[in-house]
Amino acid sequence: MAAPTSIEMITTLVGFDTTSRDSNLALIDWVEAYLADLGVASERSWGADKRKANLFATIGREDKPGIVLSGHTDVVPVDGQDWTSDPFELVQKDGKLIGRGASDMKGFLGVVLAKTPDFIKRQPNTPIHLAFTYDEEVGCLGVRTLLTELAKRPVRPRACVVGEPTLMKPVIGHKGKQSVRCHVHGLECHSALAHQGVNAVEAAAELVAYLKGMARRFRDQGPFDPDYSPSYTTVHTGKIQGGTALNIVPKDCTFDFEFRYLPSEDPEVLFGEVQRFAMEKLLPEMRAISAAAGFEFEELSSMAGLDMSSEDEMTRLVMQLSGANGTGKVSFGTEGGLYQNFGIPTIVCGPGSIEQAHKPDEWIEIEQLVAAERFMDRLLDHASQG
Numbered sequence: 001m002a003a004p005t006s007i008e009m010i011t012t013l014v015g016f017d018t019t020s021r022d023s024n025l026a027l028i029d030w031v032e033a034y035l036a037d038l039g040v041a042s043e044r045s046w047g048a049d050k051r052k053a054n055l056f057a058t059i060g061r062e063d064k065p066g067i068v069l070s071g072h073t074d075v076v077p078v079d080g081q082d083w084t085s086d087p088f089e090l091v092q093k094d095g096k097l098i099g100r101g102a103s104d105m106k107g108f109l110g111v112v113l114a115k116t117p118d119f120i121k122r123q124p125n126t127p128i129h130l131a132f133t134y135d136e137e138v139g140c141l142g143v144r145t146l147l148t149e150l151a152k153r154p155v156r157p158r159a160c161v162v163g164e165p166t167l168m169k170p171v172i173g174h175k176g177k178q179s180v181r182c183h184v185h186g187l188e189c190h191s192a193l194a195h196q197g198v199n200a201v202e203a204a205a206e207l208v209a210y211l212k213g214m215a216r217r218f219r220d221q222g223p224f225d226p227d228y229s230p231s232y233t234t235v236h237t238g239k240i241q242g243g244t245a246l247n248i249v250p251k252d253c254t255f256d257f258e259f260r261y262l263p264s265e266d267p268e269v270l271f272g273e274v275q276r277f278a279m280e281k282l283l284p285e286m287r288a289i290s291a292a293a294g295f296e297f298e299e300l301s302s303m304a305g306l307d308m309s310s311e312d313e314m315t316r317l318v319m320q321l322s323g324a325n326g327t328g329k330v331s332f333g334t335e336g337g338l339y340q341n342f343g344i345p346t347i348v349c350g351p352g353s354i355e356q357a358h359k360p361d362e363w364i365e366i367e368q369l370v371a372a373e374r375f376m377d378r379l380l381d382h383a384s385q386g
Contacts, residue, residue, distance in 0.1 A: 002370065004373050006107075006113075007097065007110075010090060012030070013101070014088060014102060015088055018075055019076070019077050020074040020135055024052050024134050028044065028055050028073065028132065031132060032044075035057055040059060042056060045146050045148070047142065052134040054132060054134060055132040056130065056131050056150075058130075059116070060124050060127030061125075063154075065155055066126055066157055067128055067129065067159045068157045068161070069160075069161055070131040070133065070160055071105045071112070071132060071133070072134070072136030072137070073106075073109070073133065074134055074137050075104070078360070081360035085098060087099060090102065096364065098362065100362055101362070103351075103352035103364040104164070104354070104362070107350070107369060108163030108164075108350040108352075111373055111376060112376070118377075122384050126384075128383055131146060133335065138301065140335050140338055143335040143338050150342070156344065159346070161347055162335055162347070164334045165351060165353050166328070166349055169322065170324055170328070170349045171328050171329060171336075171347065171348035172308040172327045172328070172347060173263060173306050174305060174334055175228065175260045175330075176265075177301070178267040178301075178303075179256065179299070179300040180271065180298065180300060181298045182278075182295060182297055182298075183296040183298070184207075184252065184254070185200060185293055186200030186203065186249070186251050187249070187251060187292070188248060188250070188251040189248075189249045191246065196289070198249070198290050198293045199250060200243075200250045200252050201243050201253045203253070203293075204242060204253040208255060211235050214235045214270075218234065223262060223265070225262050228329050234331075235258075236257060237257040238256050238257065242254065264307075278295045282295075283295065303334075303338075305337045306336040306337040307337075308340065308345065312345055314346070314347055318347040321378045322375055330348070330354070332354055349375070350372065351368035352364040352365070
């Protein structure tokens with residue numbers, strides 16, 4: 001097996017600490033300069049506070065719709081994880097590359113950038129677009145800004161490959177995600193006079209229990225899609241906090257919950273069911289004691305599901321380029337659903353495994369990078385033909 005040419009590029013990218021809570025501009029500056037040295041102009045689209053940016057570049061004609069190679073630049077935190085080496089210094093060991101983002105997803109970005117000189121040399125008839133986004137890990141924030149800018153262009157891309165780690169297997173579907181924070185407002189009083197108060201923790205508990213009931217219903221009754229694991233929509237409460245002392249009826253309680261739903265499900269319908277239970281079943285009893293009692297819901301993040309046909313032209317193309325004889329669906333979310341909703345047919349396909357992402361000593365097999373580089377070579381051949 002020939003060594004991949006992208007290792008040096010991946011080493012550079014991993015060296016930038018682009019944890020989502022921090023700026024990604026140092027990496028964006030470097031990539032922009034790298035592309036400029038190759039004669040490729042790029043454009044930024046900015047986050048609201050100008051601490052983060054997307055980068056978009058086109059190789060080939062600007063007046064023809066091309067194929068986007070898209071990946072996010074941010075990584076998840078390493079806090080509290082037991083790493084055996086510096087997370088932001090790539091280590092090669094036993095046929096693997098170890099470092100934060102090696103799998104998710106600087107491996108893919110490194111392959112794309114390492115192959116860019118070949119793209120430029122061939123000047124393909126079908127343009128190849130490079131898209132590097134911010135804040136995917138905290139709700140796919142950057143790609144929304146990027147798509148707003150693409151909407152202003154006279155010519156939009158015709159297709160997209162999102163290079164999340166799928167072991168180079170084309171993924172045509174993934175679940176959507178909606179994360180919500182609920183703040184329950186009650187009325188404080190002495191616990192000996194509990195009947196005079198509104199217990200925010202207990203109201204929250206009843207709503208959390210209702211969410212658990214929804215989770216059981218989806219588990220037992222579906223709808224089901226056997227291509228997913230699990231094959232149904234999941235409902236999960238991940239954080240809860242409330243109360244100040246045992247002898248005080250709690251005034252406030254906050255909890256966070258999420259839906260990871262099949263693409264066939266409507267997240268507004270799911271959320272609406274929760275709201276109705278809170279407002280119709282719980283709120284009247286609370287308001288009978290205090291008019292100020294109630295519920296506030298705040299969306300924390302959302303991620304559209306992806307639902308591509310196995311017969312779509314882009315599906316068939318990515319199967320051909322990857323050498324795969326089948327497709328898959330995954331439960332984790334990506335930017336792919338947002339690209340598809342924008343009108344760009346999108347397949348998720350990239351090197352590495354999601355099972356190695358977000359963990360201490362995150363790694364990617366070198367063999368996966370070889371496969372990804374072959375994918376890029378085949379893509380270039382295809383783009384040069386038509």
